[in-house]
Amino acid sequence: MRHIPTPDLQRRRLLTGAACAGAAGLLAPFAARAADYPQRPITFICPWPVGGTADQSMRALCQVASGVLGQSIVVENRAGASGMIGTKSLSQAQPDGYTIGQIPISVARFSQLGMLQLDPRSELTYLARTSGQTFGIAVLASSPFKTLKDVVAYAKANPGKLSYGHAGIGGATHVGMEEFAMAAGARFNAIAYKGGAAALQDVLGGQIDLLADSSSWAPHVESGKLRLLATWGESRATRFKDAPTLKELGYDVVVEAPNGIGAPKGLDPAVERKLRDAFRTAVQSDAFKQVADRIDAPVMYLDGPDYQAYVAAVYQQETALIARLKLKEMLQKG
Template identity: 35%
Template sequence: LNAKPDGYTIAQFPMGMLRIPHMQKTQWHPLNDFSFILGVSGYTFGFVVKADSPYKSFNEYVDAARKTPGEIDYGSTGNGTSPHLLLEELSGNAKVQFNHIPFKGNADLMQALIGGHVKAASDASGWDKFVDGGQMRLLVTFGDKRTKRWPQVPTAKELGYNVVGNSPYGLVGPKGMDPAVMKTLHDAFKKAMDDPKHVELLDQLNQDAWYRTGEEYATWARETFAKDKQLIERLGLAAK
């Protein structure tokens, strides 16, 4: 924030930067205090149950929750995280109520699911080894399209829930950067993004490229900031 806007200081801009100001007071504003250079990548989010769960599909899980509102639980990696907000957005669209149980992180969440302490879990792909090892069943993913690694698993979008989320991140610099400097950085990082080694690494991490120009990235940030504000307020997580 205090660096010179000369292009020598840049940072990764995670999704949380657009949510934290809604949930607590900050000394910065995500839309006004940064220069958006380009979007880079996003994560794979999915919803899993134990392999012996009675829910064979995501629709079965939703139907069970609809019959007993607020009783069918799921865990996430914490209040206000992408895995939490994705399910809450979906529940609002589907007019169904889940019982959300927040955990401190992926390790605690996976342990609770394996131990039978929660019925399901919403998380980024920290469940991948459990799914591939047959201990968990992946019911749905939340990307715009099916994943390369689990192509048999439907997306929430194609099931009709109108929810897409990959918690993308990109690169930003201090506000007030020279457009020519931003273009130089954009072009260099875009070339690196297209490098086969980077593409291979993203595949290993269950991530897809999420390329956006600086203008497209800034527009997406504005729209997401406004949308998440409404959801966070509805859930009672907004700063007082």
């Protein structure tokens, strides 16, 4: 005997079928957009000034990625607030895949210091970690300090007398130098600048004793104007193998501040995959590696989800570091 559905069961089936059809109808436009993406140029927000090392590396990546995607990627520089102005603009853009940008790892610190009003662990889409930076401590070639050991000995004997220039309170050069000072049991006179270029000019002019910066010092070390006392990476810099790392010298401090690429939260998963694939190809390209070598930016690739996990781990580390170095108090004092 054939079973005849009750009116209630028939109604439920009709409603279920209508719901599935409705969901399919809603999803179809997204699927179509993802399949056709990108149909127009993509804007890439670089949160640093034109011509800097970050700008150079991002432009090299965008050039390769645009070839993979078949659309131009237009770099817009929105500098200021240690990279946080551009990052904030990125987070507020439409999550349609047509606005992407650089996400510096400093978001983990500045979001906790109140300089970026978002939680980087959950309010951004991560596409790739790209490359790090080569930080170091440099002095004039005529400086009496021949080694970092000389610097530490003098700083311990004369607390707060030796001055060093850095690119801004709470930034990688400031925090890295203060981590080193704490590990060495020394105290320095930290001079904050609005960028590494200004600090470099003052150390070249003899106004400050030490420079803590990424590789702005590189050409001056090669020309003999500056002496590089130490670098801050996990291993020695390729171009400056004579300079020891802080770890080699007995200080458990590593600062590489890797850069990454991301998009606003809510990006369509299919669009996200296309962008992740494009920038994976770009980071692994010879064109990018040549630029990275030239600006002393070691390639440190991670896929988007892995970079997001890395940011979350760094966020926890920064929580402890902010408390240990009393960074909030430093910012309040200016």
